[in-house]
Amino acid sequence: MTTTEYYLIAMVIIFSVPYLIWRLARTDYFAPLVVVQTVAGILLGPGVLGAAFPDFHATVFSAPVIQSLNGLAWWAVMLFVWIAGIELDLKQAWQHRRESGITAGLALGVPLVLGCGVAAAMLLWPGWLGAKASSWQFVLGVGMACAVTALPVLILLMEKMDILRKPLGQRILRYSSLDDIAIWGVLAIIVMDWERVGRQAIFLAGFAAVGVLFRGLMQRIPPRDRWYVGLIWLGVCGFAADWAGLHFMVGAFLAGAIIDTHWFDQDQLDALRHNVLLVAAPVYFLSTGLRTQWTVGGASVFIAAGAMLAAAVIGKLIATGLAGRILKWAPGEGALIGWLLQTKGLVMIIFANVLLDKQLISGETFTALLLMAVASTMLTTPMVTPRLARLAHIVQRST
Template identity: 35%
Template sequence: MNPVSLFFAQACLVVGTPFILWRGLRIGSIVPLVAMQIVGGILLGPSLLGALWPQGWQALFGPAQLSALSGLQWLAVVLFAFLSGLHIGGAQQPGIRRIAMAAALGSVLVPFALGTAAGAWLAYATPDAVGHAASAWQFAFAVGVSMAVTALPVLGAILREMKLSDSVPGQLAVGCAAFSDAAIWLVLSAILASAGRSSSYDFLRLACLGLAYVGAMLWLVRPLLARMLPRMAAVDARLALVAVLIFGSALISESIGLHYILGGFLAGVVLPRDAAGELRRQLEPATVVVLMPFFFLMTGLRTDIAIGGQATLLVFGLSTMVAVAGKVVGAALPARLAGLPRREAWMLGALVQTKGLMEVVVLGILFEAGLIGMTAFSGLLLMALATTVLAKPLTRAAARLRER
């Protein structure tokens, strides 16, 4: 099979497998497509396809056959980060600002604290879970970060499917997810930037360049875009300009020592809000449905559930309990204390524990940086799948509280 034929065979399997499973099993009302995309990446990896058909798997997805897919996964992640940035600073229903602030802070701080404690225990109980470049406390903070994630694009799809987009819990959940996205990208960039840096000069240089870069994006690029975009009547011209913005921002961010995901995210943050809706409609379907499965494949190729055995299951069980409890309690209780009715507060808590795409991206970055090992990566990936699947049933259960 020549390289072109191989690439399109890979593309058919990567994009088609999760969609066929999702439609064939008739689980669309319960499980979002992104959950099946995560499953598809695992099924095409060594955990299933590699174990059942080793020779064919090596021919299709062996290390020598993946060079064409690396660029696609980078493109997918940077566009996903950009789409996350577009949600920052959106309109909010009047009268719920105080509730939104309380819920947003709680939905990040509580699961982060609980996750860090769980990570500290796992570092001693399962040493194989710790990444090769991490100390026990670095690993604990990495687990805490992974617990604080809420996947905004997946949450948006769930809200649309459940007709909750205009509801108070839905709007609050979007605000919490946007705050979570901003906090996670910044914390991740700080962790990645400082990992392995022994020189205070290097850290000071990075801090100065990072501040200059963020300042230029906020106070130079944003006003320039606000003037240029309204004058460009052609849709394809605006899209081309935004694409150059995304890739250029990612290039600068990566070049100065920050991760390219921060560049993509910041490009979404500085884009004028009146252009955000149109760009989401243009980019989100292709990014989520077509490009992100390639990232999930590369993630699935790293995932071998059999390697960790019971340790992987321990990480999965503990992290799932911590993630669900931390998000539900962390969002629902502060919102309830701030004045949100009981039913809406628990619906909010159920919605924001959706991990989905964002969690998989975070885990991939933590694994590549050596902060978590294969055991933790596999267990936390299963946790991301479980919490995404649980979002709808938990929300429906919370919605019945008043009726009962």
Template identity: 30%
Template sequence: MITHLVGAAALVLVAAHAAGWLARRLGQPYIVGQLSAGIALGPSLLGALAPDAYASLFPEEIGPALTGFAQFALVVFLFAVGYELDLKILGDRARTSLTVALASFVVPMAAGCAGALVFREQLHGLGMPRDLSPAMVVFAGVALSITAVPVLTAIVRENGLSGSVPGVVAVSAAGVLDAVCWTVLAAALMDSGGAEAVLDWPWRVALAVGFVTVMVLAARPVLRRLLWRTRMEPALRLALLIGFALGSAWVTHSLGLHVIFGALLAGVVVPREEGGTLDPDLLRPLHDVSSLLLPFFFVVSGQSVALNGMDGTGWTVLLVVTVLAVTTKIGSGTLAARLGGLDRHDARTVGVLLSARGLTELIALDAGLQAGLLSTPLYTVLVFMALATTLLTQPLLLLTRRPAGPDRPAPPARATVPVAPPAQGGTTTEPGSDVG
């Protein structure tokens, strides 16, 4: 097993990062290449084209180890996302950003829930029950509502929009939007019960509220004293904080939720440096670790993608879902931005940026699959929807953006998107730059 695990790990790391590099060379986010590599190394492609090689590279015995690597990477990545979350970026555009966030959540959410009810027969053909539970319907809405903040931040930066009004509005709105989506997703998972939940949902809700209260009121002051009043070595501090995130993830998973919620909560309660700044000595290794190990998550996600199970119904549902996902996001975001005072070009830019799903969508889909809210064929459809919407973001942005000119007023100096500090070698290692 050790031999197979080491060989599979070498292949996963090299193939995923090489594919990510190639995707970036083609003008696409890193995640597109990594997700494509994960699907290619799965049973649908490698397993179909070379079954003996696939069975030798990925025997069932190493499945738990690969899943463990994937879950560890998710915890570290989302811990960093929670730590970086700062709604102070809203600034003078708070009302516009909140309006955009609300509209880009409500419209896709309604479309997703309505689509699940209207097309229940088609979904039944994809392995879903004929009578969908409320949690399944809500999850369908969440799947269309999510925007990936990391990949959005990367696209904003790489297109020179970091200091622009549409860039700031899109990133800040996406931050608020994802906070709402995670909350609704947590409620759906609570209602579904999860595979390991042993308590009824009222007890789980009460325990979850109590845990959040303890984390905010007790853990945060303790961490502030520990981090600010001691001269702890960076390596020891990193180890303690990752252990804290893993412990928080263990608690939320025990409550019938997913590890992602505990990791996010742990990152949110960790205090920043005095003055509200991020600690670069903490962020850099977090990004390095998550960037290195997230390919295991893409491969584990690719193991559940069943291309051979995609029939005419599957491709039709994929087309409908992708069209809904793109049009509802772009339409609601653009209209809300226009109502917030942006001109039509900037408003379209905001709408297009919000249509990117990326890694955040895959994390939510993985949680839904584990909780039994998705069948494997529908999971496959939604994974390809996430890939398609991410691929379409850059071309659509080039079509809708207005080139900057000397007659355009300079954006306010404070309207900037925070970017993680550069890593050694001069390359950025924020989540969006490497993993999307």
């Protein structure tokens, strides 16, 4: 058969396997489709399918097929990160800056410290550090992965819980938006290529200058044209960031963050996010699963994943508990917000992919991070739903 035919077989597998598991097993309560797609990607990778049926795996997921899938996956994830940047509402965060600053700062800082502690302990054993990583890059990268809140996936979960457009949902968006900015900023520092600092300075200066012109243009053109211009801007920023030695994901996030949400119709923006998840994101999850490695040993990978999950969840709960005491929230409110903010999902997978691409973490560390992201996202709905039922009165609180 031709490469095209193998590519189409791979696409059928990518879309059918997760959907059938999700629909037939009715996993939506504890594992939304986005989680099932990630798990299916792991199962279809070399660690599971490749180990059980090596010839079939090597034939269907050959190098040319993987290369073709990666092209679609890159653009899909760039769109996803771009939309996440657009959905940042810094004006709302500024209006509630004391509350947002305290909560977001603690929600980022506490799990970051705990995650860095786990990473430092991992360095005592070989096999976790990436080939081009310094110890500080590894520790800070894993620590920040534990601190990530997956804003786009969290939006989807809050939509299902019917709290996204309510005051509580908007509070969660403010907290996670501020943390998103910090996460991508720290990522830019971690992956900075010090041999290309000049290029990076040119990129940042150019982005600031051209960004002013871009914002002026976007406000003057018809709403329909903003989609086309925005996508061109996304491609330019992604290329420029990658050329500068950062990563095209950093460029994609900045391309969205500089755009005001109200420039687009909210329903159309929601539809685009859902369609990206439907049409292209599963390919990204598959390409992510194909990177999974188990050579350190299955037990070691799961132990590392469990330790990072504990740091992430406990860190968020401690942080929001402290914020609740400072801001005098109702009993139980801090735990509810903490369980929402611990959601990892796609953003952390993207973050881990960047670290792997830059060889700052090993394949085994990437696998542990991936398992942690899946477990974190699966915990959200079961832990939040009963708390929402008990604390329904706080859903309408705007502070």
